[in-house]
Amino acid sequence: MIRHVAIIGAGLIGASWAALFLSKGLRVTVCDPSQTALDGLAPFITDAWADLAQLDAIAAAPPFDRLHVTRDIATACMGADMVQECGPDRIAIKRQIVAQIETTFAPDRIIASSTSSLMASDIQDGATHPGRILVAHPMNPPHLVPLVELVAGRATDPACIDTARGFYDSIGRVTVVVQKERVGHLANRLTSALYREAVSLVADGVATVADVDRAIAHGPGLRWAFMGPHLTYHLGGGAGGYRHYLDHLGPTQVARWADQTTPDLSPDLIETLVAGIEAATEGASTEDLARRRDAALVALARLKRDLGA
């Protein structure tokens, strides 16, 4: 039974996990070498709490008595039932963090890394108890986007994947167990694939940054909030379903794939993209935009719950 989670790293992802875990009644210890980062936790959680309160019946104010902070990893892990690791995505740092965790953390408890770009196999390499190390990767912000991708490394004990799945499911997450270790796991491979073409279209002068984004948010993005690409095309096949779609329109997909290329993310292209997003956002601050995004995610979560979707 996981009642107390140690979170290593108080960045955006660590802070968001902290808010979520607190809202689910867990005790949370957050560790970060930066006191400034630790000081930012309470304001972040207070903001997130207002959103979380729209999704769950929770206390009016965050239960800060169940939140502990420390700058020492070994201290953070003492007595914790699980570690959610959210340190910098560099393998040498991850291994150092694991070594420090293992000095005090009970060997039968899992260490779940939030890494988006590293592999569990590499992180567990050299660990004293590598079998309990796995990837549990959320999407930003974790307290509002339910997906958690679970990936085992070569040495991961399958029972730890089951334990992790049970834990995240129990706090309302949607878990997917990724069957093979790949760069970007699952969801970020999909977002990268979409992004490749989103950048190419701008690089090739087919559309502006603003128009590419408008096309998604008023077009296919609406469907993707409820169904993935496979189901979308299953319905694109009418009464004949996916087989009819693939037999008749599969070749149009192949033709489009053949026409797509990887853009060169050069300094010039980066300037074009940055200028494009400035034009698209019309002076709105990233803070305001993130607030609007979070409000939209909360409203969508409620809607999906009402629809059972």
Place this chain on the structure above:
Amino acid sequence: MIRHVAIIGAGLIGASWAALFLSKGLRVTVCDPSQTALDGLAPFITDAWADLAQLDAIAAAPPFDRLHVTRDIATACMGADMVQECGPDRIAIKRQIVAQIETTFAPDRIIASSTSSLMASDIQDGATHPGRILVAHPMNPPHLVPLVELVAGRATDPACIDTARGFYDSIGRVTVVVQKERVGHLANRLTSALYREAVSLVADGVATVADVDRAIAHGPGLRWAFMGPHLTYHLGGGAGGYRHYLDHLGPTQVARWADQTTPDLSPDLIETLVAGIEAATEGASTEDLARRRDAALVALARLKRDLGA
């Protein structure tokens, strides 16, 4: 002023346009060589009307007195202010349809093709008045997904793009003018890019069809209902915005792009995909799933309107 639209083709797209145009107070004439297709219009529109009534203050029943049907293209276009062409996506057929339209349709009025895979330049080739022919491509179903992509052919009069944009905007569509003719225009290039990886992940045994779709619908798809990939990564850069993201995390995108390949959509892979969607949909009929999709799109449209998103 466009008050009367002739729709050529009574398939899914033509029928959906008809429902939308009627709900916006327009007169509609639908032409199809198949009487069966024409007979299916009224039931389709009646179903669609229930959804449209949740988005607009419209009469309780569809105004079938403003809907006309015919099997003859020339008859359909007489007196129409605009043609929405929704015939089969084969260039020889499109050109035949255009030739028949031009026998009775006033030369100063636009012909907008719903084609998803052909180019306006090819459709207008050989037309008597090619300047008024353009692509106005919707996403399925057009009465619930607001995006309309406008694309000019080589011979298209720019004023016709303006006229089309004004028309679709006036009936609540979100228009994007695509700057260059490309296979798949804009939105379907983006969906194809996502789909390429969605298929690859299944082909490579990284995830099941069901898990790929779950990852989208409970992960990045939630954000895409409100913002495109550029804005998403702008916010992924925190306070530093898109430039910070591209400078620091651009290389992780490049690494993922380098790791992605085009799957071979072989008969074996098609079997795997079809079996995967059968497992994912657990016996639900495409009709039921489409009904759930439409209910979700209606609810999302209302939510986005409330949020001003």
